[in-house]
Amino acid sequence: MSTRCTCAETCQQAGSVPRRSLSCTTCTRTTGGSESTKTVGTMVSRRCAITGALSAFVVSHGVFLLLSKVVAAKPADQSVSRTIRWGLLVDVTKCTEGCSSCVDACREEHGWTGFGRPATDPQWIRKLFLKDRATGYAVSLPIMCQHCEFPPCVDVCPTGASFRRADGIVLVDRHICIGCRYCMMACPYNARSFVHETPRNQQPHTPRGKGCVESCTLCAHRIDHDRPLACVERCTELGHQALLFGNLNDPRSDISQRLASYASVRVRPDLRTNPGIYYQGL
Amino acid sequence: MYTNVTYREIEGRSPQYFILLAVVGVFIALGLCAAYYMEHNGHHVTGMSNQIVWGMPHVFAVFLILAASGALNIASVASVFERTMYKPLARMSGLVAIASLAGGLTVLILDLGRPDRLVLAMVTYNFKSIFAWNVFLYTGLFGIVGFYLWSMMDSRYGMRFYKPAAFATFLWRLALTTGTGSIFGFLVARDAYNSAIMAPLFIAMSFAFGKAVFILILITTCHFTGRSLGRVVLFRLQRLMGIVLAATGYFVIVQHLTNLYMAERQMVEMFILFGGNVYSFLFWVLQIIVGTIAPLILLLYPRLGGNLGAIVLASILVVMGGFAQIYTIIIGGQAFPLSLFPGMDVSSTAFDATIGPYIPTLPEVLLGFSGFAVMVGIVMIAMTALRFLPLSLSDSVVDPDHLHEILDQEDGAVGDAEAKNFT
């Protein structure tokens, strides 16, 4: 284990977050015996196969991809990239007051069902009803973790459990969260929940445990598999079309083009957190 | 000059000692039970929620951590500011600091969602977090004060490090209290907190609370161990506490005036000061009247100079006011809702735009009191093992050269009742 982990080196792709020393046993093996060469060989050949298949796919579907502006799926063994900044656009004119399907979809996807105790039950995403005091203009909108570029929760976290993934998703590493709740004090959006009691119904893709802090993951597990976010999917299925997800760094993406064409706001822009969630029609 | 000061352990064999130790033990046990109950069931059994994320344990912890820093002030005045008549109290002041910090950290740690991962907080750091810095500041204080105590107590090797240790301790404790205040001062999104004044305010608070706790422990110890406590010591401590309490009051005024001046913060200020709720009651009645004005009179009114009863009462009032102040800051600041959309009337499926409800529960309070018990227990046991307190603190021992008369004249103080010598 004392050997420098070659795997960790290869894994450190552009934009990756360097972590605590990773003692990777696979690599220790690669430095040692003959059997290891085989492992490396198969790994390399597999990677070649993936890349080859991928390039073939890209060549054959390239034109289609460009036209439909679909973000190409990230290969499972590739690190997320800094070149992407995921964002979400909420069109509040299309968000109806009585509807909470995005909240329901999120709850079902991540299993944060409550215990009938509103003050301590988790709330990853919630509906807000706004009425302008001066003009009487009323809207409703969902609010969740705003996935800031400069997240106050990440700044204050003593252990570094709150972190920002290279592609802009703000997450909690529950393996090193000590449950101090300082991030909840710091979050301007009240977006985080503390797990106040032993959770039920844990989903394989969303680990949740008592004593840790949690919040919207922007469905990172779905993004990594190139699937739409649970809330976006539900909102679109129901024909509301109030949520639009995409890469803010790609000027050709739907979200970027919509943002370029119509005025949008973000919550508490005065705090200069540069959130990834935009609101139109406010 | 002070070779005639004889330090001696306390005996620790009297029935009173064991009774008090047993009471301390019971409170620690109750606190541990409370912590287990909270961790086993999850924090939903406490009054804390997703709106009020820090509750009663944090009030106790912050009080004890501030008191720790403030108790050191006695030693600093003796060494850094060369008021030598405080020197016989310096060892005791270091001990109270360590004990109080240990008590505060115990409460803080046992309230964590995952206290079993404490070691993680010691090995993984995010250095942008003031919390991470505080981990160093808190643990560092143990080491530095320990070294300081050694430099005071070891006459063979320690003496030469006395001055550097004293300065290091003084600077460290200022940094520590700055760090504690900045936990709140750096919260950009919360109007009740986000202000640089939190650091000096917390330093002033630490002076006042630390002194009050120290005086109470000192007087109790002297009473039970039959040590004489001269008027000079008491009178000096009394005046010093009055001054730091006034300084705290000054920072409180500036803190609230600043917030009242800014339009965006007026809502939260009105809520705390004039909301007609528990926080405005705590602020005006406990913090201002009971915790500031009344003790100021008891501490600074010339006729009460050196009056033991006045000093004890004032210390108790300062502790009470201090709790009210920290409660108002921590809980009150969270109870007022965050403003996500200024100028909009907001309602939601959660708790937006509503005052966060908080009622402290028994386990939280028991956990908090166990912090105090840890402090008292450490002080009691340490004093039987090492020589922290002089055999006598009478005027002839503390101030053999009658320096206080010169100082009193310099300060223009009217020290009446020369005869009031509480021995």
Place this chain on the structure above:
Amino acid sequence: MRSDDDWGLSRLLVVFLVIINCMAPAVTKAGDKMGPLIPKGKGERCVEETGFMRRNHMELLKHQRDETLYKGIRTKRHSLQECIACHTVLGPNGRPVTIASPEHFCNVCHAYVAVTPDCFMCHASTPGSSDPLPSGDSNEGK
């Protein structure tokens, strides 16, 4: 009186030895040697050699967890989800047992060596679909 006492003591010893004797074969039968009865996985062989996995599975999982969480690398080879999917133990009701059951794959060894795995304080201990189903369906089978 004294001999009665001795008689009682030796009788106790005999009973004790008999119990031990009865237990011993039960333990040894488990895998033809001392050790827990480890349930078989679904596939032909594990992702790594069995001996290697026994010693190092925690390192692999730890590495993979950071890769997944921080870099979004979701390869299946060393993922906890895949371990659980393959090493499912079905209960009497025909459904996968959770970590609460001593039959659970992880529990069988971990109980034997008296090491409590921390994973399942947060992670699901039964398989869902590793590639999550469309929303709404993901609660099934739980």
